[in-house]
Amino acid sequence: MASVAQGPEKAGKVRRPRTSRDRTSTHEGFLRYRNGRWLKISALLAVVLIALYVFVPLPGQHFGSSWLGYTLGTLGALLILWLTLLGVRKRAITPGRWSLRAWTSAHVYLGLCLIVVGTLHSGFHFGWNVHTLAWALMMLVILSGLFGIWVYATLPSALSDNRYDEEGAITEKQMVEALRSLDRQIHDAAQPLDPQAAALVNSSLEENPFAGSFWNRVTGRYARDATRAAAAELRRMRAYRARTADDPLDKVDALLTRKEAMLGRLRKHLRLKTWLQAWLYVHVPVTFALLAALSAHIVSVFFYW
Amino acid sequence: MSFLIRQIALKSSGEEIVRGSRVDGDELTIGRDAACGIHLPDLAVDPRHARVTRIDDQRLLIESIGDQPFDVNGRSVNRRELDIATGAELGFGGHRIQLSRDADTGLPVFSVRRVEAVSESAEDVDLGSAYTLKGLLPGKRMSAWSFAILILVAFLAFPIWSYATYKPLALHKDDRRPAGFHADKAWSSGHLSLAHKNLENDCQACHVKAFVAVRDNACLTCHTQDAHQHIPDAARLVRARGEPHGFAAFQRAVATAFNRPAGRCVDCHTEHEGAGAMPATRQQFCTDCHDGLKTRLTDTKIADAADFGTAHPQFRPTVIVGMNGAKPLLQRAVWSPALREPNGLKFTHAQHLSKVNGVAQMVRRRPGRFASGEALGCQDCHKTDSGGARFKPVVMEEACQSCHSLNFDEVGGTFRSLRHGEPAMVVADLRAFYRGTAPARPANLSGLARRVPGDAALRASAADYARAVRFYPTRADQAIAQVFSKGGMCFDCHTVTRGGTAATDGFAIQPVAQNGRYYNTGWFDHKDHRKTDCVACHTRAPQSNDASDLLVPGMDGPGGCRSCHVGEGGTHLASVKVKDPVDSGCAMCHSYHMDSGAPWQPKGRRDRKRQQDPIHTAVADRPRQWGPASLK
Numbered sequence: 001m002a003s004v005a006q007g008p009e010k011a012g013k014v015r016r017p018r019t020s021r022d023r024t025s026t027h028e029g030f031l032r033y034r035n036g037r038w039l040k041i042s043a044l045l046a047v048v049l050i051a052l053y054v055f056v057p058l059p060g061q062h063f064g065s066s067w068l069g070y071t072l073g074t075l076g077a078l079l080i081l082w083l084t085l086l087g088v089r090k091r092a093i094t095p096g097r098w099s100l101r102a103w104t105s106a107h108v109y110l111g112l113c114l115i116v117v118g119t120l121h122s123g124f125h126f127g128w129n130v131h132t133l134a135w136a137l138m139m140l141v142i143l144s145g146l147f148g149i150w151v152y153a154t155l156p157s158a159l160s161d162n163r164y165d166e167e168g169a170i171t172e173k174q175m176v177e178a179l180r181s182l183d184r185q186i187h188d189a190a191q192p193l194d195p196q197a198a199a200l201v202n203s204s205l206e207e208n209p210f211a212g213s214f215w216n217r218v219t220g221r222y223a224r225d226a227t228r229a230a231a232a233e234l235r236r237m238r239a240y241r242a243r244t245a246d247d248p249l250d251k252v253d254a255l256l257t258r259k260e261a262m263l264g265r266l267r268k269h270l271r272l273k274t275w276l277q278a279w280l281y282v283h284v285p286v287t288f289a290l291l292a293a294l295s296a297h298i299v300s301v302f303f304y305w
Numbered sequence: 306m307s308f309l310i311r312q313i314a315l316k317s318s319g320e321e322i323v324r325g326s327r328v329d330g331d332e333l334t335i336g337r338d339a340a341c342g343i344h345l346p347d348l349a350v351d352p353r354h355a356r357v358t359r360i361d362d363q364r365l366l367i368e369s370i371g372d373q374p375f376d377v378n379g380r381s382v383n384r385r386e387l388d389i390a391t392g393a394e395l396g397f398g399g400h401r402i403q404l405s406r407d408a409d410t411g412l413p414v415f416s417v418r419r420v421e422a423v424s425e426s427a428e429d430v431d432l433g434s435a436y437t438l439k440g441l442l443p444g445k446r447m448s449a450w451s452f453a454i455l456i457l458v459a460f461l462a463f464p465i466w467s468y469a470t471y472k473p474l475a476l477h478k479d480d481r482r483p484a485g486f487h488a489d490k491a492w493s494s495g496h497l498s499l500a501h502k503n504l505e506n507d508c509q510a511c512h513v514k515a516f517v518a519v520r521d522n523a524c525l526t527c528h529t530q531d532a533h534q535h536i537p538d539a540a541r542l543v544r545a546r547g548e549p550h551g552f553a554a555f556q557r558a559v560a561t562a563f564n565r566p567a568g569r570c571v572d573c574h575t576e577h578e579g580a581g582a583m584p585a586t587r588q589q590f591c592t593d594c595h596d597g598l599k600t601r602l603t604d605t606k607i608a609d610a611a612d613f614g615t616a617h618p619q620f621r622p623t624v625i626v627g628m629n630g631a632k633p634l635l636q637r638a639v640w641s642p643a644l645r646e647p648n649g650l651k652f653t654h655a656q657h658l659s660k661v662n663g664v665a666q667m668v669r670r671r672p673g674r675f676a677s678g679e680a681l682g683c684q685d686c687h688k689t690d691s692g693g694a695r696f697k698p699v700v701m702e703e704a705c706q707s708c709h710s711l712n713f714d715e716v717g718g719t720f721r722s723l724r725h726g727e728p729a730m731v732v733a734d735l736r737a738f739y740r741g742t743a744p745a746r747p748a749n750l751s752g753l754a755r756r757v758p759g760d761a762a763l764r765a766s767a768a769d770y771a772r773a774v775r776f777y778p779t780r781a782d783q784a785i786a787q788v789f790s791k792g793g794m795c796f797d798c799h800t801v802t803r804g805g806t807a808a809t810d811g812f813a814i815q816p817v818a819q820n821g822r823y824y825n826t827g828w829f830d831h832k833d834h835r836k837t838d839c840v841a842c843h844t845r846a847p848q849s850n851d852a853s854d855l856l857v858p859g860m861d862g863p864g865g866c867r868s869c870h871v872g873e874g875g876t877h878l879a880s881v882k883v884k885d886p887v888d889s890g891c892a893m894c895h896s897y898h899m900d901s902g903a904p905w906q907p908k909g910r911r912d913r914k915r916q917q918d919p920i921h922t923a924v925a926d927r928p929r930q931w932g933p934a935s936l937k
Contacts, residue, residue, distance in 0.1 A: 065575075067556050130460040130491045176430050183424030187348060191337060195351040195373065198337070202348035202398075205424035214441040273436050281438065284445045289452035296460040300492040303465070304512040305519070305564065 031153065033105035042109035046116040053120045072121035079114050080138070080294060083107055084287055111145055114138065130300055134293040141290055144282040151275050159272045162265060175266045179209055182259040189255055192248040197237065200230040201252055204259065209266055218278065220271035227263055231256040306359050308333045309407055309414040310343055333357040333415075334370070335397060343415055349398025357387075364388055365404075365413060367395070389413045399423075464489035468509060475513040476526050482507050496580035511576070517564065524570045535897050539568040545594040547601045588612065588873040591891040613889050614872030620860050622823035633818035640859035642845075649817040651798050652852035657681050667708060674707065683839045683846070693832035694903070698819040701725050701798075711794055714738060723794065729808040731795070732785050739781035744773040785810045823857045827894040828903050840864075 049072065058066045086107045090100055118138050126132045163169050170178070183205050190201040207226040216222050231253065238249050312324045333342040338352040345354075353370045360366050368384040369375065376396030377385045387393045387404055395402040399421030407414045422428050434440075467489040474480040481503075489508045497505050504510045511523045521539070536542045546567075549557045557567060573590070594601075596611040608618035624646040625633040638644055657664050658681060665680040676682045686704035687696045699705075702725060713735070714721040721738075724730040747766045749757075757763075787793050789801050789812040805813035840846055843856045844864035858864040861881070871877040873890035896904035 067559075070559075125495055127493075127495055128491075129493055130464075131494055133456075133460065133491075172436050173432055176426060176432070176435070179426040180424070183426050187346070187423045190348050191339075191346055193348070195371065198348040198351075205348065205426075208425040208428075210430070210435050214438065217438070217441065270436065274438060277438050278442070281442045281445055281448070285448035285452050288449035289456055292453040292456035293460065296456060299461060300464065300489075303468070303515050304489070304492055304508060305516055 029153075030101050030104040030108060031149070033101055038102075038106045038109040041106075042113035045110075046113050049116055049120055066123075069121055069123060072117055076114060076117040076121050076138075077294060077298065079110060079117060080290065083111050083114070084291065087284070108145070108149055111142055115142055130293060130296050134290065134297040137286055137290040137293050141283055141286050144279045144286065148279040148283060151279065155272050155276055159269065159276075162268045162272065170265075172269070175262070175269065176209070178262050179259065179266065182255060182262060186252060186255045186259065189248060189251040193252065197234060197249065197252075200233050201256070204230040204256060209263055210270070212267075214274070214278075217270050217274040220267055222267065225263075227256060227260050231260060306331045307412055308342065308357070309410070309412050311414060311416045313416055313418045331359045335375075335395075335402070336370070343402065343417060345397050345400045345417070347398035347400055347419075350400070354397060360386065362411075363390060459488070460491055464492055468512075468515065471507075471509050474507070475509045476522065478526050478529075482509075493577060495577040497576055498578070499580055499582050501576065502580065518566075519569070519571045521570050524574075531898070535899065541602070542594075543568040545598060545602050545605075547594075547597075588890040588892075591895070591897075595891075610891075612872035612874070612876050613870060613891070614867065614875070614877035617860060620824065620827075620866075622855070622857055622859075623820070623825055624823065624855060625818050625820055628816045628818065631816050633820070635820075640855075640857075642859075642862060644855045645853045646820065646855045647853045648819060649800060649815045650852045651800065653850040654846045654852075654854075654856070655848050655850045658683075658847050664708075683843075689831060693835075694830040695822060696831070698821065705798070709794070709797060723788070728789075728795070728805070728812065728814050731788065732808065732810050732812075735781045735784050735788065739777075739784065744770065744777050746770065782810065785812070825901070826899070828896070829894070830903060842868075 052068060056068060058068060086103060089103050118135055122131070122135050126135070160169075163171075186201060187205060190198055193201065204227040212222055234249055234253055234256070238247070238253070241247075241249075307330070308328045310326045310328060312326070314322045314324075316322060328342040333356070334353055335341055335343040335345065335350075335355045335357065336353040337345055337347060337350045341353060342357075351371050351373050354373055355367055355369050355375055357365050357367045365387040366384070367375075367377070367387055372383065374381045374383050376382075376394075377387070378394055379396075385393075389404065389406045392406070393404040395404065395415075399419055401418050401420045403414075403416040403418070405414050405416070406412070467487045471482050471487075474482065484506065487506060487508070490506070493505075493508070510526075511519045513520070513523050536545065548554070560567065592611045595607070596609060596616070598605055598607060598609050610617050620640040621637045622640055622644075623635050623637050624644065625648050626636045626638075627634040627647070628649065633648075656662065659665055660680040668675050668680055669678065672678050675685050686699050688703075689695070690697050701709075706725070710720075711723040711725060712720040713723060721734075723734055747770050749763060749766050750770060789795050789810075795801060795812075795814065799817070800815040802813045802815060803811055805811050834842070842858045842864040844858070845854060846856050849856060858866065860866050867877065867881050867883070869883060869885060869887050870889040870893075871883055871886040873888055875886060875888055877883050877886065892904055892906065894904065896902075
């Protein structure tokens with residue numbers, strides 16, 4: 001375990017000590033499930049459909065209402081329904097061959113294939129109507145899903161990196177505990193301070209570490225952070241004061257610095273988790289909007305048959 | 306005077322721990338400083354925040370030491386008198402201090418409690434949701450329902466309501482929805498063609514019944530006159546197309562299962578495909594039925610037809626076969642070089658078009674009178690009609706009379722002529738002419754002139770004159786007979802018989818008819834052939850000396866249409882040499898909705914250059930397609 005000896009500052013891929021986890025697991029993610037079985041199936045399907053679109057001599061230009069158009073439309077609608085069922089499937093803990101990973105892998109790749117199915121179904125005829133609305137919502141869902149894949153593929157390692165330090169991993173609960181502990185220490189250490197300094201320190205204690213808007217979470221930037229402001233102000237105040245042997249401000253400053261670091265880590269954790277979760281706030285509601293638009297699209301076609 | 310202090314802390318079990326102390330003196334300080342009588346380890350509290358002094362046994366005075374206020378009974382104050390018996394609740398930062406009187410000693414008691422946690426992070430945190438976006442974004446479930454319901458209302462319920470509201474307007478030609486927004490327009494998959502532009506706002510004009518595909522009755526609401534039925538019986542039309550096989554049969558079955566019967570107007574006239582003009586009709590649109598039609602419709606009178614270059618039946622021009630009184634009897638006959646058309650006239654095309662004979666000489670002697678100064682040309686007699694597609698009947702007075710004069714008398718420089726087309730008037734005019742004149746009277750009979758002595762000469766003159774008067778043709782029979790007989794004016798051009806009445810002295814002119822249009826089911830436009838010499842097609846005109854020769858070209862042979870026109874894909878028979886081929890689909894000459902006019906063609910179609918550009922074309926099943934028209 002050479003990596004154990006290496007400090008966190010070491011450059012290269014091995015940046016942190018891996019004392020508690022073996023990172024070279026045999027884990028096979030949904031993207032590489034069975035050597036990309038669903039990737040291949042979806043790619044083949046897409047190629048076949050594009051070939052059909054290009055080479056099959058259709059008598060008309062309007063693909064939505066040619067036989068190929070109806071076929072693509074039926075296929076697309078069934079695909080959308082099946083893709084939506086992932087939400088049901090993942091809540092049903094079932095054993096057996098239909099592993100959730102296989103299901104997710106198929107969801108991802110067939111979902112991407114839906115871009116081809118849906119767009120060919122449109123025959124590239126777009127307008128301000130319910131049909132294009134359904135297509136646009138479908139694209140929005142797929143693109144948000146694509147974004148989700150990207151964050152799922154890249155952010156978890158950053159999330160782990162953030163949780164590891166020289167003392168090992170820290171859990172979400174431990175992050176809060178660490179902050180509480182620091183707050184208690186700061187509270188005690190700040191008792192001798194004058195009212196002005198005490199008020200500054202108190203503002204840090206009064207601050208909810210989970211406060212902040214969605215925008216703060218996404219960017220990880222908290223412009224009016226009380227802890228940082230308190231630490232800076234205290235340092236500024238101390239700069240003009242004569243040094244004494246055991247200035248309580250020294251201890252408070254050290255504690256605030258540690259709190260800031262902890263808070264920084266918590267907020268990075270929050271930022272990463274926000275990115276991991278936020279796309280679902282588009283993906284899921286727009287999926288249901290899509291189902292509604294799809295229903296309207298299908299009903300309208302048969303209504304004005 | 307003393308004060309009793311009770312510090313109350315809570316165990317994790319919720320049990321209270323009370324630590325009591327006593328402060329002697331008349332003054333009690335409250336603050337964060339450990340030296341204070343009531344020590345509050347609270348950063349929101351000043352080191353020496355407030356002072357409590359005794360006023361009397363019943364009352365205390367509490368006031369800020371600095372300028373920091375504190376709470377008394379929920380009000381923020383800097384100074385307040387307190388009644389011990391009544392008690393009070395003081396608030397300092399996260400601490401609450403209850404003032405009461407001790408029952409045993411009667412001393413004021415301050416019960417101190419920490420009510421707020423040391424820090425915000427020390428408050429209870431729900432770890433299940435703290436790290437999620439709960440509360441920061443609208444919930445997924447809520448927004449999913451909102452979006453879905455919004456879309457269903459806007460794009461399903463609202464359009465159906467629009468349709469239901471204006472449903473009664475369907476199948477009424479001039480009933481239109483009011484201008485403005487109608488929700489079901491959100492269902493329109495594309496603009497209507499230019500011809501139907503005014504229906505853009507009226508979905509129910511065509512979509513009459515919900516879930517019923519557009520039927521012909523919707524089309525016929527407006528197209529009462531111009532929707533000429535190619536075959537009135539739609540079922541027959543479907544039969545002519547033949548039973549589909551294989552995949553096409555499957556498609557037909559699916560369409561029927563989904564209530565889309567075949568043979569409707571909209572099978573071909575598809576809509577919502579963009580605001581353009583109707584596309585050109587592809588050859589396949591016609592040949593789907595007409596190629597091998599007889600095998601499917603055994604009772605049809607129409608010959609099988611496919612590509613013009615290779616598989617078109619021989620033309621069948623409508624020719625004059627005889628006369629019924631003044632009306633010509635017309636009949637379609639298969640074209641052949643030997644086909645004749647007795648139109649009642651005598652005319653020698655060859656003689657008239659000659660450049661070397663007397664006719665040409667007459668033209669040369671009258672410069673400026675004819676189009677060419679050298680010889681007669683076709684256009685000297687044949688004038689196009691106003692549209693330019695065909696020719697007006699040749700009019701004798703305009704075309705012939707300048708040479709074939711009907712003049713017979715001159716009175717003071719004015720010529721009198723016989724009336725063309727009125728044989729009885731010709732006879733009457735001639736009789737009148739001869740009745741009003743007499744032989745000149747010999748001078749020696751007048752008595753005043755000098756004469757030869759003796760009566761013999763006089764008698765001879767008188768006898769001659771008497772005979773001349775006796776035999777002067779006052780009834781003009783001879784002149785009439787001359788006019789109507791060989792060598793006479795009428796006889797030159799007309800066939801004269803002896804079946805006439807007394808008014809025409811027994812002569813009769815055979816009625817004449819001129820054929821205005823030979824090809825009635827196909828369209829031919831002379832205007833499109835202006836740049837071609839007449840004899841390029843009417844090749845036999847310079848040789849024909851018989852008016853009954855049919856000079857109209859047919860499909861094959863010299864001057865035939867196939868000399869230039871090839872099939873839609875450029876196909877032609879191996880036996881035909883085509884120098885400058887013109888691709889000709891069915892729709893160039895034939896129209897689906899048959900009338901006497903020109904077949905419909907998209908604008909610019911006649912322009913050869915654009916003809917080769919990719920254009921909309923139509924075929925039977927789905928008539929519109931992008932891309933160049935080609936024979937597959």
